[in-house]
Amino acid sequence: MKKSIILALIGIISFTGYGQNFEKYDSMKDVDAVVMTSKMFKLLSKVDLSSTDPEAQQYLNLIENLKEIRIYTSNLSSVRSQMATDVSAYLNKGSLDELMRVSEKGNNIKFYSKPGKNENFVSELFMFMEGEKDGKPISVIMSITGNLDLTKISQLTSDLKVPGSEELKNVKNKKTK
Template structure:
């Protein structure tokens, strides 16, 4: 039994260590970072909203099933290069499926997901944006984990003012 547990932990270790690659950006002064944890979502879920408002109730249902949101943005060329390299390594692990690619207005945006409990849910939504904001280059890494209802996701990303949220909303309407 102990050998089985050790083997499972060793097999899962690359998934955990890879996720930590992005956390290194949190403390870099060249990176704007936002990380929300499940504790924050649980606090938000306790906010007393009108029970008569179905949209608010759906929103609360979405956020109470989230585990973590990480957003890292940088315009520093060295950091941008490192971000691109880390994303390439993360995607090479092969567990994420490509959802869509958008090349629009100087932005190259790629969305990936990890399947969830059924076709309407994903356990991770991952986005990588390479582009410009005005005349300034930028890279953005977005990772949302938990049991994510795809029909509600575009609302959350729009509320967080995440670049690429509009493209995600358009893709959701096509589904």
């Protein structure tokens, strides 16, 4: 009986730790972290922008449907290695589909998604980049969750200045099923 309880506890502990691969980066010294929650997006959606400007209205519609954005970047080799290991474990769960890969100027950028309500929408957009920025090695993990319109999400990631996000402008043309 004790053995069964101990095994169950170990299973629960390892399962909860496995599901939180990236939260450990929130407070790591050598990681730049940006985490925005749905509360932030609700505040942003209340900003009084011109309702006659269609671009502003599209932007508001986009942020109203966001749940969370997590962006982690690091230049430190040991952290970058851990990021790659955690991304690999996350992708091995099999819940994400590859959207596209870009290898350019020493940067390897991979985009993945979880299906959404139709082929233009996803419930999660995930990006992992290994490469260089300003001549320094860098790794970037980005996860955006919500009801995301792929045709509009590149504007948001560009505004956030996420390294590698400029490649999202081509995601509609390169999307695979």
